[in-house]
Amino acid sequence: MNPTGNRPGIDDHSIVIFGAGRIGRSFIGQLFGRSGYRLVFIDADPVLVGRLNAAGCYRVIMKGEKEEEIVVSNLEAIHAADTVHAAGAVSSAGILAVSVGMNAIEKVVPSVAAGIDLRHRLNPRAPLDIILAENMRSAAGFVRDGLRKHLPPDFPVDTYTGLIETSIGKMVPIMPVSELEKDPLLIFAEPYNTLILDAAAFKNPVPGVAGLAPVNNIRAWVDRKAFIHNLGHATAAYFGNYLFPEAVYMHEVLDHQEVRKFTREVMLQSADIIKATYPDEFTLQDLVDHTDDLILRFRNKALGDTIFRVGRDLPRKLAADDRFMGAVHLAARFGMPCDKIIKAMSFGFFFSAKDEAGNSYQPDIDFRKAVQENPGTAMLNILGLDLPGDSAVIKQLKEYLAAG
Numbered sequence: 001m002n003p004t005g006n007r008p009g010i011d012d013h014s015i016v017i018f019g020a021g022r023i024g025r026s027f028i029g030q031l032f033g034r035s036g037y038r039l040v041f042i043d044a045d046p047v048l049v050g051r052l053n054a055a056g057c058y059r060v061i062m063k064g065e066k067e068e069e070i071v072v073s074n075l076e077a078i079h080a081a082d083t084v085h086a087a088g089a090v091s092s093a094g095i096l097a098v099s100v101g102m103n104a105i106e107k108v109v110p111s112v113a114a115g116i117d118l119r120h121r122l123n124p125r126a127p128l129d130i131i132l133a134e135n136m137r138s139a140a141g142f143v144r145d146g147l148r149k150h151l152p153p154d155f156p157v158d159t160y161t162g163l164i165e166t167s168i169g170k171m172v173p174i175m176p177v178s179e180l181e182k183d184p185l186l187i188f189a190e191p192y193n194t195l196i197l198d199a200a201a202f203k204n205p206v207p208g209v210a211g212l213a214p215v216n217n218i219r220a221w222v223d224r225k226a227f228i229h230n231l232g233h234a235t236a237a238y239f240g241n242y243l244f245p246e247a248v249y250m251h252e253v254l255d256h257q258e259v260r261k262f263t264r265e266v267m268l269q270s271a272d273i274i275k276a277t278y279p280d281e282f283t284l285q286d287l288v289d290h291t292d293d294l295i296l297r298f299r300n301k302a303l304g305d306t307i308f309r310v311g312r313d314l315p316r317k318l319a320a321d322d323r324f325m326g327a328v329h330l331a332a333r334f335g336m337p338c339d340k341i342i343k344a345m346s347f348g349f350f351f352s353a354k355d356e357a358g359n360s361y362q363p364d365i366d367f368r369k370a371v372q373e374n375p376g377t378a379m380l381n382i383l384g385l386d387l388p389g390d391s392a393v394i395k396q397l398k399e400y401l402a403a404g
Helices: 022-034 046-055 083-092 103-120 139-150 179-183 220-244 250-254 257-277 286-299 309-313 324-335 339-348 361-372 374-379 389-404
Strands: 009-018 038-043 056-060 068-071 075-079 094-099 126-134 163-166 185-190 195-198 214-215
Touching: 009 022, 009 083, 009 103, 022 056, 022 068, 022 094, 022 185, 022 195, 038 046, 038 083, 046 075, 046 126, 075 083, 083 094, 083 103, 094 103, 103 126, 103 139, 126 139, 139 163, 139 286, 163 220, 195 220, 214 220, 220 250, 220 257, 220 286, 220 309, 220 324, 250 257, 250 286, 250 309, 257 286, 257 324, 257 339, 324 339, 339 389, 361 374, 374 389
Parallel strands: 009 038, 009 094, 038 075, 056 185, 094 126, 126 163, 195 214
Antiparallel strands: 056 068, 163 195
16 A cells, blocks of 8 residues: 655545536535545536536535535536546546446546546556445446556556445435426435445555545445345335335335335345355344344435335346345355345336336336336346246246236
8 A cells, every 4th residue: 555645746635526426426525525625526417517617516415304514615527528637637636436327337437547547657656546436246347347448458457546346325316306496506415424445445545534434345345235225225115116106205105014014024134145145244233233224214204215216227226136136146145035035126027106207217118118028038138137047036026927
């Protein structure tokens, strides 16, 4: 690990954040901004970039028992198409973060690589740590492979870049149109403010930023997030929408004991699997307490989180490597039961929640149409389930679908 402070041309108290969306601003930007860092956002939305530069700040309102308003300032924004300016920002950054969403991360890798290449030519002794603020497993390997495609063959990717995986537990709802009309930069978020990240991946000292929580076994924490938090959240959305299709908000469905009870049972079945997978990282009581705390957070009425936001994007959330099937595959490794998890997954096939304007998410419309035409083919071709490995799960899901 290299000490900072002897890095000419590097602003050690600046962070470049690819992605000025909800997590980029309400979580990464907010944490580093409150600790005195200068923020540089790089985003593909020219309107958002223009608004951030014109305002020079934005507001985050923490929605809990008490509201807390935070004004984040000392920032600038760069349009992603301005590759020269973006590369220059990366070359001098104290640290970098990527928060663009799993489906877009591949698109920003070339820009990150260009900045790293310039940085290395100007300052070969200033490795760059990159916080991968994405809810995806093996994010570091994915980004590493992408960087190698866009950097010279002999570039020292492994020693010059710290690819830091994270567990993003903060819940940030879709902003109501009425609020955005008053302030297009405003973001609501829950009070939870802990960023779990991979301690071992840093090439420089971990920044002294309140809220950063380095851990030694990041894979365990990423899996805990995916297979307890994400799984439980989706379960409540799918089962809640199945029972109460007119409900809009997560707190509405979770106020019903039937939804709350089933969601907890599913989460605890997965908690048993996580405990078996990582016996030295968590106790079962740790995971039970975590489950109960999450359900309390899911029921945060002040947050106004919608069933639509939590459940949408079925092709991703029901996929072979995501929250439901990922837990099922871990269960198979240990010969453990996963019947409740499969049942919870089945409710996703009936998911029909709509956004504030009354619209469904287009990929979900396409997926439901494919399921109606041929459920088995949709599971194989869209979700990526496997034969013969997932044949028992496919059979069970078909039975749930047929039963309605």
